[in-house]
Amino acid sequence: MTEGNFVDYVKLYVSSGKGGKGSAHLHREKYIAKGGPDGGDGGRGGNVIIRGNKNLWTLFEYKFKRHFRAEHGGDGGKQRSTGADGADVYMNVPLGTVVRDKSTNEILFEITEDGEEKIIAQGGKGGRGNWHFKSATNQTPRYAQPGIPGExxxxxxxxxxxxxxxxxxxxxxxxxxxxxxxxxxxxxIADYEFTTLKPNLGIVKHREFQTFVMADIPGIIEGAAEGKGLGHYFLRHIERNSTLLFLIPADADDIKKQYDILLDELKRYNPEMLDKERFIAISKSDMLDDELKAELKTELDKTLPVNYMFISAVAQQGITELKDKLWDMLNS
Structure with a gap:
């Protein structure tokens, strides 16, 4: 999937169908001059329904189509015929989609399971036909209810x-x-900051045909929790990860300080993130010789509060051990 196809934030307009009108028809038949009321009810307006689909990874299909309208209900007919219900509109979304009200920014619901359906706009009820209003004192009502408007x-x-x-x-x-x-x-991949602007997902193949999903989140900078840099745009993606792998380069001025800054940004954005399993990978460690690595290890053993490992993606050092460690953490 290219970066341009990954869409994770869209604003949409949805409109359910209005209910059909009830009929005020009076029964007419040969040899029956004054039949009673037989107007049918109006049909229900269509709903707009959001449905989870595990095969989707992006909101790309909503990048260009922003308006969704369900059908109106049909009007009632004679002989107590009920109008047709308006067709529902289904909007398929990836698992992990949060639905908010644009005017209040309130979270309405979240879609987390495949096939889960939530009505976002309820169709209006159809109006009742005139036969519902027949009584001993009003045997030929010539009125019926209009349908209820949609949302x-x-x-x-x-x-x-x-x-x-x-x-x-x-x-x-x-x-x-x-x-x-x-x-x-x-x-x-490039040698400058913010090469990654949107999350990338990949499936890690582990031993014996086992797999797990890894997400590359755009880089955090100090002040991200307040919206600095890409801010909230990417921090929300970390909320759903069960394990956090902190990647700090071996040539960083202060590895412990970098870890503390990253952790503080996560805490300020959402304190619950500190409950997740954490592990540190010291990347680009192929730049270190054995003596430097031993010296750095002695220092890190004293200062880092969580387990760590030296790796190099370019030189393929420690990659298998890292996958083993992550698999153990995910299944502990």
Whole structure:
């Protein structure tokens, strides 16, 4: 999937169908001059329904079509004929989609299961025909109910990527390179910051045909929790990852400080993120000789509060051990 095809935020207009009118028909038949009321009910207006689909990974189909309208219900007819119900409109979305009300920014619901259906705009009820209003004192009512109008809403669809492992790190830490090595994904890779502007997903093949999903999240910078840089645009994708892999380059000025900054940004955005399993990979470690690596290891053993590992995606060092470690964390 190319970066341009990954759409994770769209604003849409949805409108359900209005209910059909009830009929005020009076029965007429040969030899029956004054038949009673026999007007049928109006049909229900169509609903707009959001449905989860595990085969979708993006909101791309809503990039160009932004308006969704369900059919109106049919009007009632004679001989108590009920009008046809309006056809429902189904909107398929990836799992992990959050639906918000655009005017209030309130979360209406989330879609997390395949086939899960939620009505976002309820169709109006059809009006009742005049035969419902017949009584001993009013045997020929010449009125019926109109249909109830449908609902109109402006909504926001916001995708939070569902992945097992989320890559967390500063820009240009080597996240895209690692993803390209451990999966078949082909993210954009270049030697400058913010090469990755949208999340990339890849399936990691592990031993004995086992797999898990890894997400390369755009790089975090200090102040991201307040919206600085790409801010909230990508931090929300980390919320759904069960394990966080912090990637810090071996040539960083202070590895412990970088880890603390990253952790602080996650905490300020959503404190619940600190409940997730965490692991640190020291990337680009092929630049270190054995002496430097031993010296750095002695320092990190004293300062880092979580387990870590030296890896190099370019030199293919420590990649198998990293996959083993992540698999154990996911299945512990």
């Amino acid at each position: 109109e809403k402006e909504i926001i669809l916001e995708l939070k990527v569902l992945a097992d492992v989320g890559l967390v790190g500063f820009p240009n830490a080597g996240k895209s390179t690692l993803l390209s090595v451990v999966t078949a994904a082909k993210p954009k």
